[in-house]
Amino acid sequence: MDRNLNGWFTEMSPMWPGQATSLKVKEILLHKKSKFQDIKIFESTDYGRVLLLDGIIQATERDEAAYQEMITFLPLNSHPNPEKVLVVGGGDGGVLREMAKHPKVKEIYHCEIDEEVIAACKEFIPSMACGFDNPNIKSFTGDGAAFLENTEEKFDIIITDASDPVSGRRRCRNRTPANTLFNDEYYGKMKAKLRPGGILCCQGENMWLHSELISHLMETCRKEYPVVDYAYTCVPTYPGGQIGFILCSLNKELNNIY
Amino acid sequence: MDRNLNGWFTEMSPMWPGQATSLKVKEILLHKKSKFQDIKIFESTDYGRVLLLDGIIQATERDEAAYQEMITFLPLNSHPNPEKVLVVGGGDGGVLREMAKHPKVKEIYHCEIDEEVIAACKEFIPSMACGFDNPNIKSFTGDGAAFLENTEEKFDIIITDASDPVSGRRRCRNRTPANTLFNDEYYGKMKAKLRPGGILCCQGENMWLHSELISHLMETCRKEYPVVDYAYTCVPTYPGGQIGFILCSLNKELNNIY
Numbered sequence: 001m002d003r004n005l006n007g008w009f010t011e012m013s014p015m016w017p018g019q020a021t022s023l024k025v026k027e028i029l030l031h032k033k034s035k036f037q038d039i040k041i042f043e044s045t046d047y048g049r050v051l052l053l054d055g056i057i058q059a060t061e062r063d064e065a066a067y068q069e070m071i072t073f074l075p076l077n078s079h080p081n082p083e084k085v086l087v088v089g090g091g092d093g094g095v096l097r098e099m100a101k102h103p104k105v106k107e108i109y110h111c112e113i114d115e116e117v118i119a120a121c122k123e124f125i126p127s128m129a130c131g132f133d134n135p136n137i138k139s140f141t142g143d144g145a146a147f148l149e150n151t152e153e154k155f156d157i158i159i160t161d162a163s164d165p166v167s168g169r170r171r172c173r174n175r176t177p178a179n180t181l182f183n184d185e186y187y188g189k190m191k192a193k194l195r196p197g198g199i200l201c202c203q204g205e206n207m208w209l210h211s212e213l214i215s216h217l218m219e220t221c222r223k224e225y226p227v228v229d230y231a232y233t234c235v236p237t238y239p240g241g242q243i244g245f246i247l248c249s250l251n252k253e254l255n256n257i258y
Numbered sequence: 259m260d261r262n263l264n265g266w267f268t269e270m271s272p273m274w275p276g277q278a279t280s281l282k283v284k285e286i287l288l289h290k291k292s293k294f295q296d297i298k299i300f301e302s303t304d305y306g307r308v309l310l311l312d313g314i315i316q317a318t319e320r321d322e323a324a325y326q327e328m329i330t331f332l333p334l335n336s337h338p339n340p341e342k343v344l345v346v347g348g349g350d351g352g353v354l355r356e357m358a359k360h361p362k363v364k365e366i367y368h369c370e371i372d373e374e375v376i377a378a379c380k381e382f383i384p385s386m387a388c389g390f391d392n393p394n395i396k397s398f399t400g401d402g403a404a405f406l407e408n409t410e411e412k413f414d415i416i417i418t419d420a421s422d423p424v425s426g427r428r429r430c431r432n433r434t435p436a437n438t439l440f441n442d443e444y445y446g447k448m449k450a451k452l453r454p455g456g457i458l459c460c461q462g463e464n465m466w467l468h469s470e471l472i473s474h475l476m477e478t479c480r481k482e483y484p485v486v487d488y489a490y491t492c493v494p495t496y497p498g499g500q501i502g503f504i505l506c507s508l509n510k511e512l513n514n515i516y
Binding site for chain 2: 002003004005006007008010017018019020021022023024044045046047063206207208209232234235236237238239240241242
């Protein structure tokens with residue numbers, strides 16, 4: 001059964017033990033270590049350019065739209081007037097690109113911890129990083145949880161486009177810079193910065209692989225928000241081919257199927 | 259980027275170039291060549307027992323229910339009285355297991371080309387092969403297309419639970435025994451053996467990887483059936499993590515969204 005995958009990138013993580021996804025590499029375009037994480041971009045044979053953070057696939061040119069569109073338009077299209085929005089994470093620019101398409105969005109705030117991710121995507125994956133071209137974006141650099149703690153702004157929509165909380169780089173449970181975005185405190189901080197009727201949408205992991213994390217976050221959210229729901233989309237290069245979103249709304253009139 | 263996946267099974271196929279799925283192997287339980295194909299069953303570390311035909315993952319104990327339940331109950335629950343049903347393929351027994359749960363099903367016909375797949379699953383994956391324990395099943399051995407050509411029976415439901423039409427074993431487009439189940443003639447043969455209001459449901463591949471095959475089959479079907487639709491489910495060990503179903507109905511009252 002053994003196979004030498006020379007010339008391929010293989011993704012493994014303690015978050016999905018015993019399974020791995022591999023993509024064939026045409027050319028490595030960038031490999032650097034930022035203050036926060038390992039950043040790699042390669043040209044694949046069949047999925048276009050691929051962004052890796054700490055050894056985990058964040059986006060490929062071929063399938064990123066499925067993720068970016070869903071995490072953006074699930075909350076935006078559930079709100080009658082999403083004028084003021086915040087994106088935490090999303091350093092590739094894809095969510096910002098989608099946001100700009102919504103006719104009611106007027107002010108976009110963006111907080112990304114790692115400026116070098118933004119720079120790397122601007123250089124190598126302009127089809128996503130074009131999202132930063134929008135002059136209406138107010139950009140902040142730093143930890144998203146700290147930003148929410150300190151800002152005096154309030155938002156109609158908060159989107160948390162985070163990487164996984166655990167690194168795939170070593171065979172131990174190393175925390176990633178996104179670790180602060182997967183706990184109860186963070187969901188509480190978001191609530192404090194939502195306008196009346198506000199909605200948040202957070203990267204919510206895979207229902208086959210992380211059902212315990214999803215259940216825990218949803219139970220926590222139900223104590224704080226009148227409407228809590230889980231949605232998903234199919235992204236073939238994500239582990240298990242599926243990724244979910246945790247959606248919470250302060251508008252209790254929104255349809256709540258639970 | 260190179261990685262030696264020793265102790266893992268890695269699935270590659272010309273049907274999904276440039277990407278691969280790997281599962282960690284605990285123990286190989288069976289490896290034999292039947293008259294039709296290469297059959298392998300192994301115990302994985304995280305997905306239970308895994309059935310491979312010609313090097314392609316057919317089912318794992320952990321996630322097979324998502325596939326078996328969907329291919330079975332999409333058509334059965336769309337029919338008011340699915341008394342007489344046919345399963346083509348499905349040598350693992352999982353669809354037969356699900357069929358037996360429907361209270362209106364009275365007669366089950368089953369046609370599988372490779373008796374050695376059935377025998378292998380009976381020995382090593384009884385949680386699926388228990389489907390064969392049902393005394394109401396009328397079993398036939400042979401090519402499904404030939405069976406449909408020759409039988410005088412007509413059915414309320416025909417389910418085609420086929421493997422892929424192309425082998426993953428070598429780096430060329432070798433046909434599998436399921437090759438006869440992915441062409442226009444086969445869909446015509448099924449129509450001839452449906453009762454009035456009958457429904458068929460066929461393994462319909464992955465929308466990210468095989469959109470051309472899916473489009474072609476659906477266009478062909480629309481010439482023959484008043485209602486044609488595509489459904490899907492998420493199965494993490496299938497390529498791209500998603501697999502579809504082509505559904506055709508002779509009952510034009512069934513909701514047709516196209």
